[in-house]
Each structure stands twice: as structure tokens, then as C-alpha cells.
Amino acid sequence: MDNQEIISTRDLSIGFPPAGSQTSATVVGSDINVNLQGGEIVCLLGPNGSGKSTLIRTLAGLHRPLDGRVQLSGHNIDELANREKAQQISTVLTDRLTIGNLSVYELVAFGRSPYTGWFGSLTEQDEEIVSWAIRSTGIEHFVDRDVLRISDGERQKVMIARALAQDTEGILLDEPTAHLDLPNRVEVMRLLRKLAHQTQKAILLSTHELDLALKAADTLWLINRKGQVITGTPEDLVLDGTFEAVFERDSFDFDRSTGSFTLHHPQKEPVHLTGDTVGVFWTRRALEREGHRVTESNGTELQVKVQQDSNTFSWQFIKGNTTTRCESMKALLDELNDR
Numbered sequence: 001m002d003n004q005e006i007i008s009t010r011d012l013s014i015g016f017p018p019a020g021s022q023t024s025a026t027v028v029g030s031d032i033n034v035n036l037q038g039g040e041i042v043c044l045l046g047p048n049g050s051g052k053s054t055l056i057r058t059l060a061g062l063h064r065p066l067d068g069r070v071q072l073s074g075h076n077i078d079e080l081a082n083r084e085k086a087q088q089i090s091t092v093l094t095d096r097l098t099i100g101n102l103s104v105y106e107l108v109a110f111g112r113s114p115y116t117g118w119f120g121s122l123t124e125q126d127e128e129i130v131s132w133a134i135r136s137t138g139i140e141h142f143v144d145r146d147v148l149r150i151s152d153g154e155r156q157k158v159m160i161a162r163a164l165a166q167d168t169e170g171i172l173l174d175e176p177t178a179h180l181d182l183p184n185r186v187e188v189m190r191l192l193r194k195l196a197h198q199t200q201k202a203i204l205l206s207t208h209e210l211d212l213a214l215k216a217a218d219t220l221w222l223i224n225r226k227g228q229v230i231t232g233t234p235e236d237l238v239l240d241g242t243f244e245a246v247f248e249r250d251s252f253d254f255d256r257s258t259g260s261f262t263l264h265h266p267q268k269e270p271v272h273l274t275g276d277t278v279g280v281f282w283t284r285r286a287l288e289r290e291g292h293r294v295t296e297s298n299g300t301e302l303q304v305k306v307q308q309d310s311n312t313f314s315w316q317f318i319k320g321n322t323t324t325r326c327e328s329m330k331a332l333l334d335e336l337n338d339r
């Protein structure tokens with residue numbers, strides 16, 4: 001993997017200067033030392049209000065740091081002209097579009113403006129890049145439509161296409177999957193991952209899709225409620241407890257053994273669960289939803305054995321000396337709950 005540093009920060013503080021009668025600045029995050037390298041996809045995660053958008057806007061040079069520095073390929077971002085910045089990083093923000101009378105194709109083609117100027121005409125090479133961006137994001141079927149007459153999800157893909165057309169080494173995206181349905185979310189994440197790996201672009205995106213981010217990111221940047229940014233591979237951050245700590249809440253827990261969040265604290269008796277992998281996976285879900293703790297160690301009063309015969313599942317429910325065969329999950333749950 002190419003390790004070229006595209007964006008880096010030195011002792012960066014992010015936030016908002018005093019406004020109105022305020023005497024001090026609102027500090028959202030401080031002592032931020034991160035770097036974004038070519039060829040990697042980084043997901044920026046953190047609770048609501050932790051500072052993801054503020055960090056992305058600051059890295060993009062759209063928001064002034066309270067302190068410290070942002071560097072683009074080793075140059076202080078403040079010393080670069082807007083056009084130079086736009087040739088190095090593109091951003092996809094959550095702001096709504098307000099311009100009308102513009103087709104989707106024209107908006108994507110605006111991605112080329114750092115090279116052509118606002119009213120510059122596209123060369124054949126520019127047009128090829130615009131077509132590639134349109135194809136890559138799968139928006140060919142509505143390129144002639146007015147940008148104000150497309151759905152939120154469609155607009156999100158158009159904005160990603162515009163960033164791709166800008167053809168920069170770094171791409172920063174604030175919640176690019178927010179309005180997309182699941183297949184499109186997976187598709188966009190796959191596309192961004194492919195771009196990072198095949199074209200050595202550095203891609204940073206903020207998201208609330210924790211599950212998808214854990215699966216897709218090479219690196220996570222986690223912002224906690226104190227505005228500290230902790231970085232690492234997803235698995236390291238899960239295994240050392242950092243991930244869990246950042247999202248700690250009374251109402252749910254992160255389960256390291258499954259990599260998912262559990263909504264319910266176990267209050268009922270533990271159940272020893274065994275059987276085929278798929279059957280165990282779905283049975284575990286149902287048991288945990290009902291408030292049972294599922295254990296792999298023997299010696300519990302309650303036991304469930306999942307059996308699979310081609311596509312048909314059945315469950316043996318063992319309570320003390322009594323074994324009951326259940327033909328559906330519902331029947332198993334009824335037995336468990338003595339209904």
C-alpha cells in the first residue's frame with residue numbers, strides 16, 4: 001500500500017470562535033494529530049454532536065482551526081489558493097442544493113472547474129472523467145434531470161459523482177450514505193473502498209453506520225464526547241475496548257463476540273446454545289431479544305440444541321430432565337417463557 005500522506009494535522013483544535021456576548025470559543029475537539037494516507041478508506045465515527053462535521057469542514061479548509069494546523073500533502077492549507085486546494089481534495093457535505101436550472105450532468109461536470117475555470121469548456125479528457133464518474137455512481141439514467149427534481153438519495157450519489165469528477169487525491173465525505181437504502185449504502189461503500197485501493201486515493205467519510213464502517217474501513221477515527229480523536233484498525237479498537245467506550249450508553253451494549261449492538265440487558269436465565277452455525281446465529285438473536293444470556297459453557301439449567309435438515313430447522317429445548325422438540329422459533333420462545 002502506498003503510504004503517501006495526503007492530509008495531516010498538527011495539534012489541531014476545532015470548534016467555533018466566540019460569537020455575540022460569548023467571551024470564549026466553543027472547543028469541539030483538541031490535540032488532534034491524524035493523517036490520512038493515499039490508498040486507504042477511513043471512517044470517522046462518533047456520537048451525535050461529537051464534532052465529525054466540524055472536523056471534516058476544518059480538514060477541507062472550509063472552517064478555520066481554533067489552533068494548530070492542517071496540511072495538504074505537506075503544505076499548510078492556509079497557504080494554498082482555493083484552486084490548488086480544489087485540485088487536491090474534494091468534499092461532499094450535507095448542505096442542501098439551492099441552485100436550480102441545472103442538470104445532473106452539468107452539476108457533475110462542475111467537478112472539473114478547478115481545472116477548467118467556472119465557465120471553461122470541457123476537453124475530451126474532462127468529458128471522459130465526467131462520464132466515468134457518472135457510470136461509477138450508477139446515475140446514468142437521470143443525468144438530464146434538473147438537480148432540484150431528484151430524491152435525497154439520488155442527490156447524494158450525484159454529489160459523490162461530482163467529487164469523483166474533481167479527481168483529487170483526497171475525498172472527504174460527510175455522511176455520504178445518510179439518505180441511501182441498504183443496497184445503495186453497501187454499493188457506495190464498496191465503490192469508495194475500490195477507489196481508495198485501486199487509485200490510491202485517500203478517502204475519509206463520516207457515518208453513523210457503525211456496522212458498515214467496521215466492515216469497510218481500513219482505519220477508524222473515533223471522536224469521543226471529550227473531542228479526542230483515537231485512530232486504529234477497526235478490530236484493534238474493538239478488541240481494546242475503545243470502540244465500546246466511545247458509544248457507551250445505558251440503553252445498549254456493544255457485543256464484541258458478534259460485532260453488533262445489543263438492545264437489551266440480559267435479565268433472564270442463561271441458555272446453553274449449540275448446533276449448526278446459521279441456526280445458532282438466528283436463535284442467539286431471538287434469545288437475546290427475549291432477555292436471555294447465551295452461553296457456550298455447559299452447566300446451565302436451560303439448553304437449546306439447533307438442528308438443521310436441509311432448509312428446515314428444529315430445536316431441542318432441554319429444561320432439567322425434560323426435553324421438548326420445537327418446530328419453530330416461536331414455539332421455542334413460547335416453551336422458554338412457559339407460555
Ligand SMILES: Nc1ncnc2c1ncn2[C@@H]1O[C@H](COP(=O)(O)OP(=O)(O)OP(=O)(O)O)[C@@H](O)[C@H]1O
Pocket residue numbers: 016026028046047048049050051052053054055
Ligand atoms: N455555529 C456553531 N457555534 C457553536 N457550536 C456549534 C456550532 N455548530 C455546531 N456546534 C456544536 O459543535 C458540536 C459539534 O457539532 P458537529 O456538527 O461537528 O457534530 P457531529 O458529530 O457532526 O454531529 P451529528 O452526528 O449530530 O451530525 C456540537 O456540540 C454542536 O452543537
